[in-house]
Amino acid sequence: MRIFLVKRVFTLILTLLVATLVVFVVLEILPGDPAAVMLGVNAEAETLNALREEMGLNRPVWVRYTHWVASLLTGNLGISYTYDVPVSELILSRITVSFPLAILAMTLSTLIAIPLGIIAASNHNKPMDFLVMSFSQIGIAIPNFWFAMLLTIVFSVTFRLLPAGGFAGWDAGIIPVLKSFLLPTIALALPQAAILSRVTRSALLEVLKEDFIRTARAKGVTNQGTLWKHALRNALIPVVTIMGLQFSFLLAGTIIIENVFYLPGIGRLIFQAISQRDLIVVKNLVILLAGAVIMINFVVDLLYAVIDPRLRGGSDA
Incomplete structure (x- = not known):
């Protein structure tokens, strides 16, 4: 180790x-x-x-x-030429929007995708498998910005249940903040859940074909037992890989969604900095986002060792 x-x-x-x-x-x-x-x-x-x-x-x-x-x-990132404030202050004020949004979207995506992937794999080539794969195909095909605008039209314009955009601010309380985050979270989470559910299903189906699964079944372990006790953990490495990539995207690649919902997050800040030619902000934001992606991949590598004990030895074989 x-x-x-x-x-x-x-x-x-x-x-x-x-x-x-x-x-x-x-x-x-x-x-x-x-x-x-x-x-x-x-x-x-x-x-x-x-x-x-x-x-x-x-x-x-x-x-x-x-x-x-x-x-x-x-931590001395210089002064923004557009806002005339330290770049570190700009980033800290915006990360309090982008990071919770990414956490919420990743949590919702995982809660939807993992169960659906397990259901599809345990009902391979059955109607439930077809339904899950149809959902995932639709989720992958729909652009997230179009889905975001559709959510706004339905829940904000038509039914007036949720705000169409903007951020209430943490001082307003947790309920207004959650209302501000709800539509962006759904718009970000569902397309990612569609991808993750397919990866979960494929990984499980591959593991269920392995010899040790057949051995477990021969010893009298039920199908559900082999799925939950043996197959799921061994199928987690590709799932965790995709989750790491998705969280990196949700943290660093939410420019379109944050602009659709007028959220003052990192994605909107980098869009504004590029349009205003504020290269001091652009340079530091790009390296910080790249660093965040690298750190997330590092954490995913550590999770590999937790999931698969074979990686803790002197060789990565």
Whole structure:
């Protein structure tokens, strides 16, 4: 287990360093002047030079890179040129919306998908299996932004049960906050649940064909017993992999949903920063979101070792 952890921590650190290097190269070294991008083509030369000096663009590349990485480690992400506030404050204020939304959507998706996948696998080639797969196919085919607008029309415009958008704020209380989150959570969760249910079903069907399942049945274990005690745990690795990828998407890829519902989250912030050419915010948001994805994958790797004891040894075979 110790060797497994050392390998994973080393891979984590190396991946984070490569991510910072890629983001830095794309936004600051490739052809083009970041200061000119931020101020526009009609900016005066003196203004451009002042901004270049303020951003440190006149310093050597390696100095700028090491200074930026050191700033990331200390939490000093610079000042937003659009909002004139520290970038760290902007991110902290927006993550209090995006992170709970991602947690709620992931929880709802899991609560829907895992039982449906188990039901489909235990009723393979039966009407229930067909119904579950039909649901999942529809969920995958429907774009989430269209589904979000449909939910708004039905529950906000027609029946006036829930707010069409906006965020009530944590000071308003838990009920108004949950009302603000309910439609975005459903819009995010159902398409992800459709994918996860198919993966759960496929993983279970593969495991149910293994020799140890036939051995368990030969010893008199019931079909439900083999499913819950033997097959489910062995089928969890691909399921956990997809869940990790989905949570990364829900945390970093909710730009469209947050704009549909006017939620002041990370996705909406990065959209606004790109449209306003606030590269300081864009650069730090991109690396923080990339870091979040890398950390989630690291946690998923650790969960592999919990689920499958074979991965705790000196070899990953």
